[in-house]
Amino acid sequence: MILDRQKRMNTAEIRARLTAAGHSLGLDGTEEGERGVDLITDFINQMQIYEGAMYEISTKLEILDSEFQVQFSHNPIHHLERRLKSTESILGKLDRRGLPYTVEAIRDNLFDVAGIRVICNYRDDVYSVANYLSAQSDIQVLRVKDYIRNPKQNGYRSLHVIYAVPVFLSSGAHYTPVEVQFRTIAMDYWASLEHALRYKTDLPDDKHAEHSQTLLDCARALQNVETQMQTIHRDINGAPQGGEAPTANEDSPIRNATLKGQ
Template sequence: MVMIKWNEMLMPYEQAVEELKIKFKSIRKEYRKIDEYSPIEFVTGRVKKISSIIDKAAKRNISLDMVQEEIEDIAGIRIMCQFTEDIYRVIELIRNRDKKDLFIVEERNYLGKIKESGYRSYHIIIRYPVHTVFGERRVLAEIQIRTLAMNFWATIEHSLNYKFEYQIPQTIKDRLKNAAEAAYNLDKEMSEIREEIVDAQEVFQAKSNVIEKIAKNIQKLSILGNKDCVDLQNKFLILQKEGNYNKLKDFNNKLELRLDKRNNYYKP
């Protein structure tokens, strides 16, 4: 068996996780910037610990010099969604990137085919190209997509599996199944009122964005030497307290018009 240089071996996986996190966080940010609802709530990622890789290889009877080809989740990211419907939107986002900046190897649907434990999630195994000092490496990585409720349940189950070394007592298994069903019902209930929740969140995000724009535009006018910036700031604070989105938007439009006039005035 070849001697494993763990630090060197894991570096491409660490790079893959960081790059994938940035890509999907950027998608979320883009939706927020254009005042649209994002199917991605948040993203996490990790590279398996050496001890976990060795344990998994032993359980599956995999030689250590074959772990990079046989173990698919050395690099892994999780994409959390608010609603079950959002999971399928994220799946489509990933499929649309296939053969562009990632390569889909396999999809595993644990939403339609729930595990006996009650586990629900959607897994996509990909090969992800990483550019290193030694050239391009296409490493295997796993993307897990699940709701916040599914993630809470899965995190608890993982902790219990670790504690009991995957031999969870039957009484706790039964309670976990009940909890999985409760999480499923919670997701179902939230889907029933999804439209109202999304509308409320979009209004909040739009108001937050326009407030940020106003603050920056007043600062720009101040830098340009406008003498009424204190009055503008005071009016802004009054409008923010009122919380009327249309009034805030109208105020920002007037600020941007003033900025355009100033910029045009100073053009050569």
């Protein structure tokens, strides 16, 4: 099942939101304003490319899931969630980094504009799907952060991989980054609650700290339960066992070109 956490790109809505930021873009009918109009057009075109890259990756994941079902009678992916970062979120991130409102700044510095969350059934599935996807010849692994084997201090676990995938337009192939987060159902369940707590600002500090500690304890307990259930799954199912996380192609010219702003 694929869940789009936002509707597909709405160019009229993007144009309206960028125009609302006119004090920064100079949309005032002058020569500066004309450059602002050009920026809106370039921004919409770039968002179309990000959307295309997101759908390219999600299609690859669907095909992998179907192949697993045929080969092993097991679907490793429980569901997918896709999202394009909102216009406000993109502009806000540029502001926080002191970057200009340009398409070049977005391309060179923001690698999570297009995002997919892959919710798998078991930890083996996380690594198997990530590695099979990474092995495909037309995509590149740009960056890997394995928070499953190396959890964050608060207990967060997930495998983050940034891929570059070609989007073919009339002007040729545009290699575009997509951030993919792989996690199990239990990891996602935990992360959703932790996210809600993090942004719950009206809780007293002592209650917030108490819940944070409880969530850390829960993360460790869930990890133990997942390990036991994984063992049972391995005994009754012939699907591939998980290996190591994918590795970035450090010497890839595509990677170096895509990450030139970092």
